[in-house]
Amino acid sequence: MGAPTLTKLFKIRGGVHPDDCKLLSADQPIETLPMPELLHIPLQQHIGAAAVPMVRRGEIVKKGQLLARSQGAISAPVHAPTSGRIMGVGGYPAHHASGLSVRTITLKPDGKDEWRDNTPPVKDPFTLSPEEISKRVAEAGIVGMGGATFPSAVKLNLRKRYALHTLVLNGAECEPYLTCDDRLMREQPSEILDGVALMARALGVEQVLFAIESNKPEAQAAIAEATQAHPNITMVGLPTRYPMGSEKHLVQTLTGKETPARGLTADIGIVVHNVATALAVHEALHHGRPLISRVVTVSGNAINQPRNLRVPLGTPLENLIEHCGGYKQEPARLISGGPMMGQPLPSTRVPVVKGSNGLLALTQDEIQAGHEMPCIRCASCVQACPCGLVPLEMAANIRAGSLDNSVNLGLLDCIACGSCAYVCPSHIPLVQYFNYAKGELASRQRMQHKQGETKRLAEARSQRMEAIKKAKREAMMKRKKEMEAKKKREAEATAAAEAQA
Amino acid sequence: MTAAILIITALGIAMGTMLGVAARYLAVEDNPLVGEIEELLPGSQCGQCGYPGCTPAAEAVANGEAPVTMCPPGGKALVESLAEKLGVSVDLSDVDEKQPMIAFVHENFCIGCTKCFKRCPTDAILGGPKQIHAVFSDACTGCEKCVDVCPTECIELRVIKPTLQTWYWPEPSKAA
Amino acid sequence: MDQMEYFLIILSTALVNNVVLVKFLGLCPLMGVSNKLDSALGMGLATTFVLTLAAFAGWLLEHYVLTPLDLGFLRILTFILVIAVVVQFTEMAVRKTSPALYQVLGIFLPLITTNCAVLGVALLNVQQENSFLESLLYGFGSAMGFTLVLVMFAGLRERLALANVPTAFAGAPIAYVVAGLMSLAFMGFAGLTTN
Amino acid sequence: MNEAPLISGPYTHARSSINRTMGLVMLALLPATLFSLYLFGWPAIFLFITTLIAAMVAEAISLRISGRPSRPFLLDGSALLTGWLLAMTLPPWAPWWIGVVGALLAIIVGKQIFGGIGQNLFNPAMVARVALLISFPLEMTLFNPPIPLFSAQAPGFLDSLSITFGNSDHLDAISSATALGHYKTELSRGLSITDITGGTDTLWQLTTGTAAGSMGETSALLLLLGGLFLLYKRVITWHIPLAMLGTLALCAGIFHLIDPDTYLGPLTHLMSGAAILGAFFIATDLVTSPTSIRGQLIFGAGCGLLVYVIRTFAGYPEGVAFAVMLMNACTPLIDHYFKPRIYGRDSKGEPLSYAEKGGES
Amino acid sequence: MGTPVEPQYRKRIGYQAMLLGGFSTLATALLVAGNIATKDVIAERQREDMLASLSAVVPAGNYDNNLLENPLTLERPDGKPLSVYRGTRGNQVTSMAYEISGQGYAGEIRLIMGLDAQGKVLGVRVLSHTETPGLGDKIEVEKDNWILAFNGLSLGNPPREKWRVKKDGGQFDAFSGATITPRAVLKAIEDGLVFHQENNAALRQPPVINTDTVTRSGVNSYEQ
Amino acid sequence: MSSDYGRIAKDGIWNNNIVFAQALGLCPLLAVTGTASNGLGMGLASTVVMIASGLLISLFRGIITPQVRIPVFVLIIAVLVTLVDMFMNAWMHDLHKVLGLFIPLIVTNCAILGRAESFASRNNILPSLFDGLMMGVGFTMVLVMLGAAREVLGSGTLFANAALLLGQWASFMELTLIPDYKGFPLIILPPGGFVVLGFLLAGKRLVDRVMSNRQKRVTTPQDSATATPT
Numbered sequence A: 001m002g003a004p005t006l007t008k009l010f011k012i013r014g015g016v017h018p019d020d021c022k023l024l025s026a027d028q029p030i031e032t033l034p035m036p037e038l039l040h041i042p043l044q045q046h047i048g049a050a051a052v053p054m055v056r057r058g059e060i061v062k063k064g065q066l067l068a069r070s071q072g073a074i075s076a077p078v079h080a081p082t083s084g085r086i087m088g089v090g091g092y093p094a095h096h097a098s099g100l101s102v103r104t105i106t107l108k109p110d111g112k113d114e115w116r117d118n119t120p121p122v123k124d125p126f127t128l129s130p131e132e133i134s135k136r137v138a139e140a141g142i143v144g145m146g147g148a149t150f151p152s153a154v155k156l157n158l159r160k161r162y163a164l165h166t167l168v169l170n171g172a173e174c175e176p177y178l179t180c181d182d183r184l185m186r187e188q189p190s191e192i193l194d195g196v197a198l199m200a201r202a203l204g205v206e207q208v209l210f211a212i213e214s215n216k217p218e219a220q221a222a223i224a225e226a227t228q229a230h231p232n233i234t235m236v237g238l239p240t241r242y243p244m245g246s247e248k249h250l251v252q253t254l255t256g257k258e259t260p261a262r263g264l265t266a267d268i269g270i271v272v273h274n275v276a277t278a279l280a281v282h283e284a285l286h287h288g289r290p291l292i293s294r295v296v297t298v299s300g301n302a303i304n305q306p307r308n309l310r311v312p313l314g315t316p317l318e319n320l321i322e323h324c325g326g327y328k329q330e331p332a333r334l335i336s337g338g339p340m341m342g343q344p345l346p347s348t349r350v351p352v353v354k355g356s357n358g359l360l361a362l363t364q365d366e367i368q369a370g371h372e373m374p375c376i377r378c379a380s381c382v383q384a385c386p387c388g389l390v391p392l393e394m395a396a397n398i399r400a401g402s403l404d405n406s407v408n409l410g411l412l413d414c415i416a417c418g419s420c421a422y423v424c425p426s427h428i429p430l431v432q433y434f435n436y437a438k439g440e441l442a443s444r445q446r447m448q449h450k451q452g453e454t455k456r457l458a459e460a461r462s463q464r465m466e467a468i469k470k471a472k473r474e475a476m477m478k479r480k481k482e483m484e485a486k487k488k489r490e491a492e493a494t495a496a497a498e499a500q501a
Numbered sequence B: 001m002t003a004a005i006l007i008i009t010a011l012g013i014a015m016g017t018m019l020g021v022a023a024r025y026l027a028v029e030d031n032p033l034v035g036e037i038e039e040l041l042p043g044s045q046c047g048q049c050g051y052p053g054c055t056p057a058a059e060a061v062a063n064g065e066a067p068v069t070m071c072p073p074g075g076k077a078l079v080e081s082l083a084e085k086l087g088v089s090v091d092l093s094d095v096d097e098k099q100p101m102i103a104f105v106h107e108n109f110c111i112g113c114t115k116c117f118k119r120c121p122t123d124a125i126l127g128g129p130k131q132i133h134a135v136f137s138d139a140c141t142g143c144e145k146c147v148d149v150c151p152t153e154c155i156e157l158r159v160i161k162p163t164l165q166t167w168y169w170p171e172p173s174k175a176a
Numbered sequence C: 001m002d003q004m005e006y007f008l009i010i011l012s013t014a015l016v017n018n019v020v021l022v023k024f025l026g027l028c029p030l031m032g033v034s035n036k037l038d039s040a041l042g043m044g045l046a047t048t049f050v051l052t053l054a055a056f057a058g059w060l061l062e063h064y065v066l067t068p069l070d071l072g073f074l075r076i077l078t079f080i081l082v083i084a085v086v087v088q089f090t091e092m093a094v095r096k097t098s099p100a101l102y103q104v105l106g107i108f109l110p111l112i113t114t115n116c117a118v119l120g121v122a123l124l125n126v127q128q129e130n131s132f133l134e135s136l137l138y139g140f141g142s143a144m145g146f147t148l149v150l151v152m153f154a155g156l157r158e159r160l161a162l163a164n165v166p167t168a169f170a171g172a173p174i175a176y177v178v179a180g181l182m183s184l185a186f187m188g189f190a191g192l193t194t195n
Numbered sequence D: 001m002n003e004a005p006l007i008s009g010p011y012t013h014a015r016s017s018i019n020r021t022m023g024l025v026m027l028a029l030l031p032a033t034l035f036s037l038y039l040f041g042w043p044a045i046f047l048f049i050t051t052l053i054a055a056m057v058a059e060a061i062s063l064r065i066s067g068r069p070s071r072p073f074l075l076d077g078s079a080l081l082t083g084w085l086l087a088m089t090l091p092p093w094a095p096w097w098i099g100v101v102g103a104l105l106a107i108i109v110g111k112q113i114f115g116g117i118g119q120n121l122f123n124p125a126m127v128a129r130v131a132l133l134i135s136f137p138l139e140m141t142l143f144n145p146p147i148p149l150f151s152a153q154a155p156g157f158l159d160s161l162s163i164t165f166g167n168s169d170h171l172d173a174i175s176s177a178t179a180l181g182h183y184k185t186e187l188s189r190g191l192s193i194t195d196i197t198g199g200t201d202t203l204w205q206l207t208t209g210t211a212a213g214s215m216g217e218t219s220a221l222l223l224l225l226g227g228l229f230l231l232y233k234r235v236i237t238w239h240i241p242l243a244m245l246g247t248l249a250l251c252a253g254i255f256h257l258i259d260p261d262t263y264l265g266p267l268t269h270l271m272s273g274a275a276i277l278g279a280f281f282i283a284t285d286l287v288t289s290p291t292s293i294r295g296q297l298i299f300g301a302g303c304g305l306l307v308y309v310i311r312t313f314a315g316y317p318e319g320v321a322f323a324v325m326l327m328n329a330c331t332p333l334i335d336h337y338f339k340p341r342i343y344g345r346d347s348k349g350e351p352l353s354y355a356e357k358g359g360e361s
Numbered sequence E: 001m002g003t004p005v006e007p008q009y010r011k012r013i014g015y016q017a018m019l020l021g022g023f024s025t026l027a028t029a030l031l032v033a034g035n036i037a038t039k040d041v042i043a044e045r046q047r048e049d050m051l052a053s054l055s056a057v058v059p060a061g062n063y064d065n066n067l068l069e070n071p072l073t074l075e076r077p078d079g080k081p082l083s084v085y086r087g088t089r090g091n092q093v094t095s096m097a098y099e100i101s102g103q104g105y106a107g108e109i110r111l112i113m114g115l116d117a118q119g120k121v122l123g124v125r126v127l128s129h130t131e132t133p134g135l136g137d138k139i140e141v142e143k144d145n146w147i148l149a150f151n152g153l154s155l156g157n158p159p160r161e162k163w164r165v166k167k168d169g170g171q172f173d174a175f176s177g178a179t180i181t182p183r184a185v186l187k188a189i190e191d192g193l194v195f196h197q198e199n200n201a202a203l204r205q206p207p208v209i210n211t212d213t214v215t216r217s218g219v220n221s222y223e224q
Numbered sequence F: 001m002s003s004d005y006g007r008i009a010k011d012g013i014w015n016n017n018i019v020f021a022q023a024l025g026l027c028p029l030l031a032v033t034g035t036a037s038n039g040l041g042m043g044l045a046s047t048v049v050m051i052a053s054g055l056l057i058s059l060f061r062g063i064i065t066p067q068v069r070i071p072v073f074v075l076i077i078a079v080l081v082t083l084v085d086m087f088m089n090a091w092m093h094d095l096h097k098v099l100g101l102f103i104p105l106i107v108t109n110c111a112i113l114g115r116a117e118s119f120a121s122r123n124n125i126l127p128s129l130f131d132g133l134m135m136g137v138g139f140t141m142v143l144v145m146l147g148a149a150r151e152v153l154g155s156g157t158l159f160a161n162a163a164l165l166l167g168q169w170a171s172f173m174e175l176t177l178i179p180d181y182k183g184f185p186l187i188i189l190p191p192g193g194f195v196v197l198g199f200l201l202a203g204k205r206l207v208d209r210v211m212s213n214r215q216k217r218v219t220t221p222q223d224s225a226t227a228t229p230t
């Protein structure tokens, strides 16, 4: 309301207008969830290599203590959400559609919630160098909270390789139901902006655009007011349209520039971060608190009391549901994240992880699941796709098994936003086709890699065999020769002896 | 009528000369197809195709004697690339992809006879004489050669389990 | 006005009296080389080249050899001989000079000898007593008609390959039906030019 | 694990379905249909019902044979709509078997042997209409002027039964060519357009539908209304209809300017024959038209051009069905060559590149 | 293709040339022989064909010569040559037949028309047409009697203005739903009759008797 | 050897049928099959050419070089076709009138050259001759089937004008199956030819499937497994 709109906005292609359903939880202030009985903290809560455990069974840890360190360039450490005793390091069902188990640290809270005290917070983080900021962000285990869970420090280091000029704060929260970013922006605008300013410093950019969709007027107002303290940060109101929050489309809306295919927004000088990430940066640098909890929207018509909860990482989902009064009715689907891009969950035992921004229990009526029919080529999906793809043809090719064709049609440019499947009157699970194909392609690539490897091995082996054979032959020849020489010598000797005789 | 015969004969001779000349001066060497195909094949010389190795298999494919679907280890991806190379169309739905398997040595029964080790075409089995042998999963192609030679029948092929990194959505039409 | 007439010859041979759909010539390559759009395009180009050349050669043979000597009964023999040789020569030449083009056209060239449209058009030219230029245009127009239908057909078949056709019809049978429906559609051009 | 099958998102869905789309199209057709049924009386009603029933029966039988579930496919409304549109293009007093044979051709040859809904390459109703026209030119070119239900000359219920189901020669006596057919015949005799019209206001007759023709030609105004309704409901987009009608009008306009005596004016072209029905209901058939916007514009323009060429220069008085079928045959090509531009790539599919990386703006 | 090892001589250009040349010789020789064997029979068959269609339009009792002998070649109004076959009795031309054509619905309709010396129609038959089966093909005598209605008519009978289909105010029936075809046939016949009238003199001149083979003896008779 | 001939016969007539399996020879097939009799005539003429070309080509295969292979083959075929054309014109004139334009096109009936390339130039005289016969019979069979189907559906008769083809004795074959049939001209026209051929081929597929199902039930799995070369 009354929010200043900075520049003219640019149009993006496609997109859809799903019912945003945010009223269910938008007015619920963020509440802190009581500490559960047990925490299950997976070692992999981010994109990249899994963290390496640093604790052993039976060890007592303090809140914020490092539980597992990162390994490799793209990875993130994991910290203890509270103080307590390590019950074990082993397999536990992952927060993932597959229901597979992953290595997880199980922590039994001792109820004291005692902080470790070794990292003294810096007085004024703005005196830190950009390198130092991103180092601390990395140490705090901060990953992108907008869903991608990419280690944020890596993104903050992008200034080394790209000429950056703008940081965009992604407050679009374009997924229906989700209100966690909305609540954060309403409740902690100045903390967020502080984090933003730190990130801008780390990136070395002058201009910061804080983009918020127009269906969150209170958040817009709160941020607009807080920006008065930050002259280089500008609040921008966005039209409400899914997937406005996709970083490439967000950037296009703001600047009119398209990110090159297979490239990063940094290619055009822009880095995008989520608002919750900014808050985490603030917490890490001002208070020395690593990323150990996050805000989760619990919503959906099957939930008794939809809420926004601040939850320690590793809390089983059943605790969240219980805290929200349980089910109104048996949900038809239990989803992590928003209804457009979220993942179905195999059970309520799985823990909250760094990337969980929503837990939705949806009723049959909300899902609008229909019987799958053949594609009628209505082109709704073509019109809806924000990436200019032809989903129906990609899906048809995938169904017919010609994955290469679907790649030629642009499969790898698909951002899996789900707009196409949302509008499809035939209820075709288009996104699943694409996900399947992407996975299958990756698996084939692995196969091919392995084949190259085995080919090398096989060749090496046959060479070795050859060498062995040759060596044997040579040895034999040598022996033969030796024998002959010996014989000859003997013969000579005897001859000589005879001659002598 | 003799004129007719003469003229057509002349035409025939002229044409024949033309083709003869063309064949001489426009000759092209044999196609390098075999080599190219061999490049594509897995190269593990496992013999599952029914040919003694990948080179004979490549020759057979190039001569059209073997179908592009002949190599089980290559899977669908290989079929596709072969079909592309040869310009033929195949019905991929007929190629049922064998689930990738790897060998697994039951350590309790392994007597360290090294028979499997000698048999494995990709050196995927590690271990010396009288030691317990283990399978190096990244190198094993699941060719089953080691299974038969083991005197204690302690080698078994197992389906490779997906991990979070390798799991992906099933194809919708095949999903439950 | 003359130009108009030539235009009409091409139009009529390409659309109204389409070699494939109306005259029933060249059906085997239509069925054989229409699985992929790119191959179809290649086949169309190769055929266009050969057909025009055949019309040209046919006219020369007819007017300088067969008619003067009254050897009409040798027409088929000489035409097909010349066509076969021309095709084979072209194949060799293309293969040598442009391997890239050979990749596209090469495999089709031998097939063209047996494309009856090539001989058919040469013979029809004689039957209709076309002049030299008319013969060429007739050959070219027919080839354009062939290419047009072949390319459209290939497009349709590429879509068929992705469609859920009942097994009994999948593949060739449905392709024939589609050819039938295309032929039905082309009947709309009837009467476009009186020829 | 969860009992529900593992289906990937999105887990919310727009309230759209095939039934709804087809239902809306039928709703849009309803006013024009009712008006035409009124205009042509009982025989038209009988033929209409017969055709619809035959279409449904053909669909049911085909589904049974191919072993697919009948209920969802029968109830999706597409067979009914195909039958409906086919009936709209038949001479209203044609004998019953025309409708039945047409429906069988449309559903079986036009649709089901391709694998049913969504798989067909040609517009089923147009396949049937063209096949009928070529097979039974006599029955398919005998039209009658409108004799509204309950008017004095209108045949009674029983008479009508014999017109549709018996073999009555009733029609020959009152047969009358359609406007386009009349123009075509008379022009071929060398008459000029002013001679033919004789000064009567045919355009108005055509627009209000008081001229001879099939049900789908006689109420251009109501059909236009229905078309606008579909646009409003976003079942179709404006691209195909506008491109088709625009091209038709443009061609007609140019030739009419050159020689008004041998070439009909653009308005006559738009309002006569199946131009409106074709542009809004037939060329727009989702299954057989291109998917991209540019493709749809080209498709529409192609239809318009072919309609004009066939009407004006070729043998048939009306060319909508042929034009649509010809463009249907081009649809895969259009789809292949005119795809939307992919985000982040240029029109050739290469990734965009900015001259200086991270360029400043 | 799959020939294993080729002897060297086969690679020579001369070998290819001689091979193809040899086969050409053989082929031509065979065909020449075949041609000689069948030429006359085929010519005979073609004459029979012509005769068959002629006799359909010229009743047998009308003449005593061979209709195919001495055809007269005249120039049609459009400049193309037209062969007229004449039946004679004694030295008198009693009947004649020639080809006429009109532009039908879907293409040219070729007809053959027989007339007596006075220009009365003896018979008309369709030689070839491309009209719509079921509509325009009723002009074939196998399908309908319509074409027989012209027997006995001539240019003045009925009067010229009645040489129209009923729909155009004339006296002839048309087929329902297909007026174009009958119009075309009518026009062709009318044109043919006009042609007869205009070339009456030339047509009635008796053929030259003393030629013994079928030649184009009458070629120039019209010009004088 | 006898089983070899058995296989050639089975291939020619069914498994590797020129039309059904190889999709060759389509132009004459579609063009003349307005009636069953025309189909039969075309089939017989083509068969004669196929047999003779199989014979001649396998006879000469020793001396033909790859370079001039195709021209020589087409020469041989052209001679045969022209001879057939001449003889038919002389002694089966009525049929010739119907098939006229298409006889020359037997030359390019791709099936004949195809057989020359893939069979006659690699086999001995007797098998080549037999292959020609069987391919011809298979082709004729399809021609007659398609002709019959189109004739019955399109005009309601069967073997109309058979007497023209086979002589007066064959007139018993001329049937009018559906009296007072209005006719369905579409079937006789080009579109109908394609569509009916499509249905015919689909029918062949069904027959194949039924037969292979039956076979599966009879033979044990081992029998059906194909032997792999080693």
Ligand SMILES: Cc1cc2nc3c(=O)[nH]c(=O)nc-3n(C[C@H](O)[C@H](O)[C@H](O)COP(=O)(O)O)c2cc1C
Binding pocket: A144, A146, A147, A148, A150, A154, A155, A158, A246, A247, A248, A264, A265
């Ligand atoms: C050097 C670098 C490489 C990156 N590579 C990838 C990558 O391969 N895949 C990816 O999804 N994100 C990658 N990102 C992160 C993206 O910038 C972005 O945060 C991520 O794609 C999530 O955005 P999204 O949710 O809009 O897809 C990379 C970032 C950096 C700094």
Ligand SMILES: Cc1cc2nc3c(=O)[nH]c(=O)nc-3n(C[C@H](O)[C@H](O)[C@H](O)COP(=O)(O)O)c2cc1C
Binding pocket: A143, A144, A145, A146, A147, A148, A149, A150, A152, A170, A171, A172, A173, A174, A175, A243, A244, A245, A246, A247, A248, A272, A273, A274, A275, A277, A341, A415, A416, A417
């Ligand atoms: C379709 C789609 C929608 C998205 N919507 C949002 C969103 O509403 N809010 C958000 O913060 N990130 C959203 N993202 C993720 C962003 O693209 C991007 O990953 C994120 O803003 C980067 O910030 P982070 O690294 O701090 O998470 C979306 C991504 C996609 C592909």
Ligand SMILES: Cc1cc2nc3c(=O)[nH]c(=O)nc-3n(C[C@H](O)[C@H](O)[C@H](O)COP(=O)(O)O)c2cc1C
Binding pocket: D133, D134, D137, D141, D177, D181, D185, D316, D317, E105, E106, E131, E132, E133, E135, E136, E137, E167, E175, E176, E177, E178, E179, E180, E181, E182
């Ligand atoms: C498919 C079709 C075929 C036609 N075939 C013929 C035909 O063979 N002969 C003909 O005179 N008119 C034919 N017509 C033309 C129309 O029937 C035309 O309206 C008629 O000739 C003139 O109408 P009228 O007889 O009512 O005056 C055909 C029309 C169509 C649509």
Ligand SMILES: Cc1cc2nc3c(=O)[nH]c(=O)nc-3n(C[C@H](O)[C@H](O)[C@H](O)CO)c2cc1C
Binding pocket: D021, D022, D025, D078, D079, D081, D082, D083, D085, D111, D116, D117, D118, D119, D120, D123, D124, D125, D126, D235, D236, D280, D281, D282, D283, D284, D285, D286, D287, D288
């Ligand atoms: C806007 C629209 C137009 C349609 N037009 C036709 C049509 O012209 N002919 C037809 O058979 N079906 C039509 N349908 C129905 C449906 O698309 C048709 O049954 C499919 O082609 C069957 O696969 C139409 C449907 C819609 C939504």
Ligand code: SF4
Binding pocket: A384, A385, A386, A387, A388, A389, A391, A413, A414, A415, A416, A417, A418, A419, A420, A421, A430, A431, A434
């Ligand atoms: S999921 Fe992929 S194809 Fe579908 S709309 Fe989104 S980007 Fe386009």
Ligand code: SF4
Binding pocket: A374, A375, A376, A377, A378, A379, A380, A381, A382, A391, A392, A420, A423, A424, A425, A426, A427, A428, A430
């Ligand atoms: S939205 Fe669905 S039905 Fe429509 S074209 Fe896309 S995939 Fe097909």
Ligand code: SF4
Binding pocket: B041, B042, B043, B044, B045, B046, B047, B048, B049, B050, B051, B052, B053, B054, B057, B058, B070, B071, B072, B073, B074
């Ligand atoms: S099956 Fe494949 S990998 Fe094994 S030998 Fe044959 S070609 Fe090589």
Ligand code: SF4
Binding pocket: B102, B103, B119, B120, B121, B122, B123, B124, B125, B135, B139, B140, B141, B142, B143, B144, B145, B146, B147
């Ligand atoms: S299956 Fe056995 S022999 Fe084959 S690659 Fe694996 S370990 Fe080696």
Ligand code: FES
Binding pocket: C025, C026, C027, C028, C029, C114, C115, C116, C117, F024, F025, F026, F027, F028, F108, F109, F110, F111
């Ligand atoms: S017979 Fe094969 S192309 Fe004509």
